[in-house]
């Protein structure tokens with residue numbers, strides 16, 4: 001007997017979900033054969049992605065954009081995987097949530113926080129263009145990508161196969177430019193000069209996604225991003241007319257993030 005319509009839909013959804021799950025697991029496993037351990041982590045209230053990267057051999061690890069509310073979850077995972085967390089690396093001074101960097105520093109001996117020197121925020125490591133964060137045999141190179149904020153940076157893996165773009169480039173979108181020194185012209189130039197010049201198959205991992213997507217590629221965004229495929233003039237017009245409500249936590253998040261997340265750096 002054939003499946004009913006609803007049952008068929010359910011089966012298709014299940015197959016897609018399990019494919020996504022096994023696909024992601026297979027992808028992580030494939031990277032581990034290259035000596036890089038990788039996990040994408042999600043905080044649902046702010047729709048923020050954090051990224052855990054570690055050297056399989058030395059177990060040294062970096063956590064990109066940790067969130068205060070998920071510090072205990074992340075520490076448990078780091079402990080379970082037997083990793084030594086070296087750096088909490090921020091892509092920018094976030095306006096919508098408090099970074100986990102300060103609390104992590106209290107919990108992990110020797111851990112260093114990192115942020116751009118242009119962010120106006122305090123951290124142990126103040127980053128500029130070309131700087132490298134090293135963990136075991138791996139490293140992340142800093143590309144300055146201002147525009148959403150002055151201190152936005154993109155972290156790129158040594159083989160240029162992954163870029164952690166913060167809020168500069170989101171999947172089929174980009175960070176807003178209406179507060180925190182935002183400048184749409186600067187953002188357009190940053191994305192075109194510093195991200196779209198990476199290899200086409202370089203995977204793009206943003207700091208947020210509001211539509212349930214997890215990653216993209218440079219080629220995909222060059223082709224399908226509805227804002228950044230436009231001319232500069234059209235882009236500026238789009239950004240001037242987003243009319244987004246300001247992030248609910250902006251008044252507590254920005255001051256906290258300027259001091260690395262409520263805690264002493």
Ligand SMILES: N[C@@H](CCC(=O)N[C@@H](CSS)C(=O)NCC(=O)O)C(=O)O
Pocket residue numbers: 046094095096167173174175176177208244245246247248249
């Ligand atoms: N509703 C959220 C804030 C959503 C928001 O403004 N997101 C920022 C990134 S966090 S600074 C953004 O740039 N969005 C771009 C867009 O096109 O949505 C909250 O209240 O926290």
Ligand SMILES: [Fe+2]
Pocket residue numbers: 092093094095096148167175
């Ligand atoms: Fe942001």
